[in-house]
Amino acid sequence: MKEKPTPLKIFNFSHPLIHTEWMTLMGDKYHRTLSFEWEMVNDIESAAIVTWDGIVTPRNRELVEKMLTQLSGNKILLLIGESMTLLKNHPVVQSFETHELKIIEVPGWSLLPEEILGALETCHQKLNHV
Amino acid sequence: MFSWKEFEKSKKILSHVGGHRYKEEWGQHHLKIRPNELLDWFEFLKEDLGFFTLTEIAGLDRGEINPKFEVVYHLLNMGTHQRLNVHLYAYEGETIPSVTKFFNQADWLEREQAEMLNLKIDKVSDALLLPIGQKNFPLKKNSVIKPWPVEKAPDLPSLRYNPNKSEAPYPEEEYQWKVFSPLSPITRGNFEWMVCFDPSKVVDSKIRPGFHHQGFELLLQTKDIIQILQLVDKVNLSAAPNYSIAWAKTIEEQFRIKVPERGQAIRIVMLEMARIADHLTVLSETAFECGMQEFRLFINAREKVYELFEKYSGHRQGLGVARLGGVSEDLPPGWIVEYQAVADVLIKNLRIIHNALRSQIKFRNHLDGEPVNAQTVLQFGLSGPAMRAAGLNFDLRKSQPFYFYQDIDFDIPVGIHGSSYDRYLIRYEEIFQSLRIITQVIDNLPLGEVVPEAFNKNYLELSAIFETLEQPKEWHYCALESPGGEAGFLVHFDGGMKPSRIKMKTPGLLLAQALPMFVKGLREEQLAACLASLGLSRWEMDR
Numbered sequence: 001m002k003e004k005p006t007p008l009k010i011f012n013f014s015h016p017l018i019h020t021e022w023m024t025l026m027g028d029k030y031h032r033t034l035s036f037e038w039e040m041v042n043d044i045e046s047a048a049i050v051t052w053d054g055i056v057t058p059r060n061r062e063l064v065e066k067m068l069t070q071l072s073g074n075k076i077l078l079l080i081g082e083s084m085t086l087l088k089n090h091p092v093v094q095s096f097e098t099h100e101l102k103i104i105e106v107p108g109w110s111l112l113p114e115e116i117l118g119a120l121e122t123c124h125q126k127l128n129h130v
Numbered sequence: 131m132f133s134w135k136e137f138e139k140s141k142k143i144l145s146h147v148g149g150h151r152y153k154e155e156w157g158q159h160h161l162k163i164r165p166n167e168l169l170d171w172f173e174f175l176k177e178d179l180g181f182f183t184l185t186e187i188a189g190l191d192r193g194e195i196n197p198k199f200e201v202v203y204h205l206l207n208m209g210t211h212q213r214l215n216v217h218l219y220a221y222e223g224e225t226i227p228s229v230t231k232f233f234n235q236a237d238w239l240e241r242e243q244a245e246m247l248n249l250k251i252d253k254v255s256d257a258l259l260l261p262i263g264q265k266n267f268p269l270k271k272n273s274v275i276k277p278w279p280v281e282k283a284p285d286l287p288s289l290r291y292n293p294n295k296s297e298a299p300y301p302e303e304e305y306q307w308k309v310f311s312p313l314s315p316i317t318r319g320n321f322e323w324m325v326c327f328d329p330s331k332v333v334d335s336k337i338r339p340g341f342h343h344q345g346f347e348l349l350l351q352t353k354d355i356i357q358i359l360q361l362v363d364k365v366n367l368s369a370a371p372n373y374s375i376a377w378a379k380t381i382e383e384q385f386r387i388k389v390p391e392r393g394q395a396i397r398i399v400m401l402e403m404a405r406i407a408d409h410l411t412v413l414s415e416t417a418f419e420c421g422m423q424e425f426r427l428f429i430n431a432r433e434k435v436y437e438l439f440e441k442y443s444g445h446r447q448g449l450g451v452a453r454l455g456g457v458s459e460d461l462p463p464g465w466i467v468e469y470q471a472v473a474d475v476l477i478k479n480l481r482i483i484h485n486a487l488r489s490q491i492k493f494r495n496h497l498d499g500e501p502v503n504a505q506t507v508l509q510f511g512l513s514g515p516a517m518r519a520a521g522l523n524f525d526l527r528k529s530q531p532f533y534f535y536q537d538i539d540f541d542i543p544v545g546i547h548g549s550s551y552d553r554y555l556i557r558y559e560e561i562f563q564s565l566r567i568i569t570q571v572i573d574n575l576p577l578g579e580v581v582p583e584a585f586n587k588n589y590l591e592l593s594a595i596f597e598t599l600e601q602p603k604e605w606h607y608c609a610l611e612s613p614g615g616e617a618g619f620l621v622h623f624d625g626g627m628k629p630s631r632i633k634m635k636t637p638g639l640l641l642a643q644a645l646p647m648f649v650k651g652l653r654e655e656q657l658a659a660c661l662a663s664l665g666l667s668r669w670e671m672d673r
Contacts, residue, residue, distance in 0.1 A: 055342070
């Protein structure tokens with residue numbers, strides 16, 4: 001019997017702009033439109049994709065460092081809203097070697113569900129064909 | 131019930147006692163005082179005149195002018211629906227007494243102003259949204275922002291006393307604190323939460339917000355009134371276009387702009403659609419946290435509302451609706467027919483989902499909880515479904531009706547126990563009331579334009595028009611009933627197109643402050659469902 005493929009696990013470290021659209025993706029209209037299974041998880045360790053809006057505030061700085069240290073190995077960072085340009089010179093991010101991370105950016109603040117799905121498709125390809 | 135006689139009476143008393151320091155201007159009441167009189171005045175206002183709710187506190191740095199600081203306390207009398215701005219003038223370094231003695235909700239509001247402006251307020255413990263021990267005061271004039279200090283995670287708080295000693299089934303030694311970090315599944319990135327269990331039920335908890343604080347109010351103060359309209363909706367996207375319409379309403383009241391009747395009607399339609407969308411989001415999150423697969427069905431229903439938004443403005447989530455003076459455009463042809471189809475589907479489907487949910491014991495078990503009474507809710511100055519679930523009948527659409535709300539026939543659902551299940555039921559019922567409102571409005575849609583001809587211009591022409599109008603120079607408060615509660619703006623203009631101070635009134639901050647009260651007596655597996663049913667939005671809390 002053919003084994004069921006494990007679903008792609010996503011951890012959302014992002015703000016409500018995308019949060020409400022993630023909920024949309026769980027509905028019937030967009031769920032299962034991708035060729036692979038995916039699900040949202042609550043622990044960052046088991047996740048393969050971490051989404052982030054790239055915002056570093058005085059208080060969440062500690063949290064961001066914790067998250068970036070966990071982005072090693074096979075994890076992908078999915079950035080929303082052209083944040084890489086903002087992040088390049090940030091002292092927190094500078095200390096991490098970002099060129100070693102796998103980063104995918106969703107351009108602009110366009111957050112249609114279709115575009116998030118497209119980004120997930122790209123992430124899936126990058127995870128499987130490198 | 132509202133009584134005009136009571137209203138006039140308290141106005142007379144205020145003008146008599148306040149003398150020249152009291153004035154009424156364009157329906158807003160102002161009272162000017164000094165710090166040493168503050169406590170006496172607040173005792174009088176609360177005990178004798180019935181101003182039981184402190185809605186908002188906003189501080190302003192006046193620059194070179196002395197006294198340097200102006201702090202505005204916005205009070206509400208729920209009985210007479212009277213609103214009063216108490217202006218307090220303080221010199222730099224002068225101590226302002228704390229009003230937490232009268233209003234529980236003043237704690238966080240005072241801490242926020244103290245850390246932003248370097249105000250010296252009595253008994254203010256530590257920073258709320260900014261790092262503890264910081265020396266940067268972002269809202270002070272000419273402040274230079276230096277690197278922020280790195281903040282260490284605080285120690286676990288100690289219980290000063292056993293809060294429920296008489297009924298405690300376990301000795302105090304068995305109490306244990308658990309920390310839910312922002313990465314935990316319960317808080318879902320919103321805040322850090324320290325909860326004390328006894329060890330099966332919650333006894334006490336402490337919240338540390340501010341992880342998403344980006345200085346949104348400071349950002350708004352660098353923009354002009356037309357640019358702000360596009361930004362404010364990002365505060366709570368699932369409730370858009372509530373904040374942009376609230377901002378447009380504030381500006382229209384300040385500059386005396388009349389919104390055409392058709393514009394008002396379409397605004398009501400959009401506000402109610404946003405209410406439906408936000409309630410569906412909260413309902414689906416609640417069902418999700420209870421472990422119910424039916425949460426998908428709520429999202430499917432919400433998708434229908436988003437499609438209607440998209441047909442109207444091209445954006446999902448209700449963006450791009452509001453304009454200063456009206457709305458962006460007229461309803462497109464065929465929209466009303468499509469709405470009617472969606473309304474039919476919503477009414478049919480929601481009843482089926484609700485029946486499926488309420489019959490499941492698991493769902494009820496997650497949402498059961500200790501009752502919260504109306505008195506406690508009033509002490510924390512809450513609004514919206516969380517307040518109405520505890521039995522208080524107060525809704526701005528009924529009490530201070532704007533646009534056509536006074537002509538529309540609809541009901542305000544009110545709960546009994548104030549538990550999570552009551553909040554779920556209130557939101558569920560409000561969806562049907564919103565559908566009822568929209569149906570009545572589009573049945574009697576007025577004819578005419580949606581924006582006044584003079585204001586249907588591009589950015590440059592519009593700002594030229596606003597510069598020719600009379601510039602307001604006073605504080606102004608304007609709010610409307612958003613899905614989560616009272617949302618609005620307390621604005622100060624200093625002449626010119628840029629406001630010198632914008633204070634956002636968001637229901638989320640006060641809800642988060644009252645959270646320890648809501649979760650008291652809950653089991654650990656009920657916490658996530660309780661949080662979801664409150665409908666907290668992290669940007670409403672942090673800004």
